[in-house]
Amino acid sequence: MPTATARLDVDALLADPSIRIVVCCGAGGVGKTTTAAALGVRAAERHGRRTVVLTIDPARRLAQSLGLTELDNTPRQVKGIDTDSSGGELHAMMLDMKRTFDEVVQAHTDPARAQEIFANPFYQAMSSTFSGTQEYMAMEKLGQLRSRDEWDLIVVDTPPSRSALDFLDAPARLSRFLDGRMLRLLMAPARAGGRSMFNLVTASFGVFSRVVQKVIGAQLLTDLSGFVAALDSMFGGFRQRAERTYQVLQDRETAFLLVAAPEPDAVREAQYFAERLVAERMPLAGLVLNRVHSTTLDLDAAASLAAADALDAAGDQAVTADALRVHAALVRQTEREAQVAQRFTAAFPAVPTVPVTAQPADIHDVDGLRTIGDALAA
Amino acid sequence: MGSEEQHEQWPARLHVVTGKGGTGKTTVAAALALALARGGRRTLLVEVEGRQGIAQLFGTDPLPYEERRIATTPDGGEVRALAVDPEEALLEYLDMFYRLGAAGRALRKLGAIDFATTIAPGLRDVLLTGKVKEATTRSVNGRRAYHAVVLDAPPTGRIGRFLNVTTETARLAKVGPIKSQSEGVAALLRSPMTAVHVVTLLEEMPVQESADAIGELTALGIGIGKVIVNGARPPLLASRGRVTKQELKRGLAAAGLPADAGSVAALQAEAQAHLTRRELEESLRTELAELGRPMIELPQLADGVDAAALRTLADRLAGRG
Numbered sequence: 001m002p003t004a005t006a007r008l009d010v011d012a013l014l015a016d017p018s019i020r021i022v023v024c025c026g027a028g029g030v031g032k033t034t035t036a037a038a039l040g041v042r043a044a045e046r047h048g049r050r051t052v053v054l055t056i057d058p059a060r061r062l063a064q065s066l067g068l069t070e071l072d073n074t075p076r077q078v079k080g081i082d083t084d085s086s087g088g089e090l091h092a093m094m095l096d097m098k099r100t101f102d103e104v105v106q107a108h109t110d111p112a113r114a115q116e117i118f119a120n121p122f123y124q125a126m127s128s129t130f131s132g133t134q135e136y137m138a139m140e141k142l143g144q145l146r147s148r149d150e151w152d153l154i155v156v157d158t159p160p161s162r163s164a165l166d167f168l169d170a171p172a173r174l175s176r177f178l179d180g181r182m183l184r185l186l187m188a189p190a191r192a193g194g195r196s197m198f199n200l201v202t203a204s205f206g207v208f209s210r211v212v213q214k215v216i217g218a219q220l221l222t223d224l225s226g227f228v229a230a231l232d233s234m235f236g237g238f239r240q241r242a243e244r245t246y247q248v249l250q251d252r253e254t255a256f257l258l259v260a261a262p263e264p265d266a267v268r269e270a271q272y273f274a275e276r277l278v279a280e281r282m283p284l285a286g287l288v289l290n291r292v293h294s295t296t297l298d299l300d301a302a303a304s305l306a307a308a309d310a311l312d313a314a315g316d317q318a319v320t321a322d323a324l325r326v327h328a329a330l331v332r333q334t335e336r337e338a339q340v341a342q343r344f345t346a347a348f349p350a351v352p353t354v355p356v357t358a359q360p361a362d363i364h365d366v367d368g369l370r371t372i373g374d375a376l377a378a
Numbered sequence: 379m380g381s382e383e384q385h386e387q388w389p390a391r392l393h394v395v396t397g398k399g400g401t402g403k404t405t406v407a408a409a410l411a412l413a414l415a416r417g418g419r420r421t422l423l424v425e426v427e428g429r430q431g432i433a434q435l436f437g438t439d440p441l442p443y444e445e446r447r448i449a450t451t452p453d454g455g456e457v458r459a460l461a462v463d464p465e466e467a468l469l470e471y472l473d474m475f476y477r478l479g480a481a482g483r484a485l486r487k488l489g490a491i492d493f494a495t496t497i498a499p500g501l502r503d504v505l506l507t508g509k510v511k512e513a514t515t516r517s518v519n520g521r522r523a524y525h526a527v528v529l530d531a532p533p534t535g536r537i538g539r540f541l542n543v544t545t546e547t548a549r550l551a552k553v554g555p556i557k558s559q560s561e562g563v564a565a566l567l568r569s570p571m572t573a574v575h576v577v578t579l580l581e582e583m584p585v586q587e588s589a590d591a592i593g594e595l596t597a598l599g600i601g602i603g604k605v606i607v608n609g610a611r612p613p614l615l616a617s618r619g620r621v622t623k624q625e626l627k628r629g630l631a632a633a634g635l636p637a638d639a640g641s642v643a644a645l646q647a648e649a650q651a652h653l654t655r656r657e658l659e660e661s662l663r664t665e666l667a668e669l670g671r672p673m674i675e676l677p678q679l680a681d682g683v684d685a686a687a688l689r690t691l692a693d694r695l696a697g698r699g
Contacts, residue, residue, distance in 0.1 A: 028399025297644035307633035320629020
């Protein structure tokens with residue numbers, strides 16, 4: 001590992017009472033969820049904090065280890081962790097995107113209207129598949145958890161997005177969507193008392209309506225118009241909350257942890273994310289470099305392979321020869337990983353980093369999470 | 379152009395490559411496009427997620443919405459690449475069916491495109507897969523434009539929804555050209571012309587997600603091609619359960635290397651970690667085999683992915699090397 005940068009002090013972060021939110025972000029498949037869960041266990045067990053981990057789509061066995069057998073959208077206390085001496089608590093929840101969306105609708109409209117919205121095919125499509133809905137809903141849930149003031153610390157595992165940046169872009173995209181001219185055009189008939197939108201005669205709208213009618217048909221347009229009108233009645237409040245959550249993310253009470261594996265794509269993604277966080281003035285606490293390999297045997301790859309070949313040629317030390325090849329592969333891997341990690345540290349020398357050694361087997365119990373927690377805080 | 383016959387081991391014309399994030403599906407997709415281009419054929423490598431993963435892999439500038447030559451094979455084969463952008467695809471689609479011209483640009487200015495692809499994500503996927511279908515079935519002077527099309531598809535977690543375009547759009551569009559477009563795409567995806575290949579590592583989560591995706595796609599009636607195990611390591615220390623310090627001490631001494639207690643212990647720890655890992659990999663390999671699909675293993679690349687490494691992977695995929 002390059003040692004030029006400061007080491008991330010995870011324990012100091014978790015113990016700091018002024019830190020209320022830790023957001024884990026990074027590319028898919030780098031161990032975000034495991035990192036978030038390990039941070040949660042450590043915050044509760046070692047630092048006595050009443051902690052909730054908000055996960056999006058955990059691996060089945062990891063979810064089971066946290067007692068999350070179903071997706072019920074409410075925090076459940078995690079059993080089997082040792083908080084007797086610390087006085088902390090650990091709760092975990094899995095985000096149910098559709099249910100969160102339904103709750104937002106129910107909170108912002110009367111029951112009859114809500115039923116109407118739930119029945120609209122556009123709502124059904126958007127609430128379960130809208131690209132970005134998961135991100136909005138993660139933000140919404142984070143806002144809810146925080147406003148209840150029930151938690152010392154909220155650890156958020158960001159959605160496995162197309163891009164890790166989607167999480168940050170969600171509120172802005174929602175605003176752009178709601179403020180967009182398109183939406184206002186579609187909303188016009190609803191505001192004008194439900195007359196057909198095609199009665200409106202503006203130049204651009206004429207072009208638009210002809211095309212829309214041709215392409216999507218009149219029934220679709222009616223559904224869309226109804227949905228858009230419904231959105232208008234309830235989304236003002238949602239947008240305000242999303243914007244407030246965004247401000248919370250900029251506050252000093254939040255710490256962003258980038259999670260990456262020492263692989264080119266993951267590190268590139270972490271770099272993009274770091275650039276964005278800096279640009280948006282969001283508090284970047286550090287980089288967790290997961291699944292890093294290391295060796296304690298001081299023998300380089302070439303010498304190791306040469307020795308293995310010599311042993312094979314002599315013919316009677318096959319086991320040692322193979323062990324030396326295993327070592328050579330490990331040395332090469334550590335060199336490659338160090339090079340890749342160096343790209344990040346060269347670009348962001350001020351961002352503290354902590355490496356977490358690769359585990360021989362996957363993590364799916366609380367003991368495993370403790371091991372990761374120890375490695376994070378080592 | 380080479381012969382119109384399909385590759386013996388890769389009979390489909392549209393190869394959809396998915397896998398959990400981080401399993402190297404872009405690399406595998408590129409290697410497959412290269413393998414299928416051999417013999418003087420032309421293939422198209424398509425990406426749809428706006429990641430510019432192909433450009434990064436080949437070390438070129440970001441790809442435009444345009445089919446461009448990105449690699450050649452020594453025997454006259456050619457790989458072209460295309461990054462499909464949903465906005466461009468929608469405009470192209472509208473233009474094809476409605477001859478929009480300037481009105482299309484007006485739509486873009488209004489934000490209509492962004493709006494349409496945002497509010498109806500199924501529409502976005504129909505556009506992306508529609509473009510892939512067009513390239514797969516395109517012919518030029520009575521011959522197929524591409525011998526094969528390889529799609530670097532969304533990851534396993536989203537692949538079912540992405541490919542299940544009809545259900546998504548049928549809910550919204552009951553009649554009209556979008557409906558027929560999505561039906562055409564669905565028919566291609568469910569025909570023997572299409573195969574979905576799942577890339578995985580010998581790690582627990584990718585294997586689990588591969589199994590889930592194969593189950594999901596099978597239920598949707600979409601054909602599964604191969605399971606491609608990426609990053610497989612050579613079977614060192616095969617048939618060993620344990621490695622003892624004594625044998626390592628003797629071996630290190632015989633090789634003229636330091637055989638002090640510290641070195642021996644360090645080497646033993648590495649060998650044991652390797653064995654633990656291998657045991658887990660073996661059980662995951664068994665799980666994958668039980669999925670009942672043909673499996674191919676691609677070696678771990680010691681020095682990252684470069685042109686030579688891609689050729690090595692292509693050799694393996696083509697059944698050589």
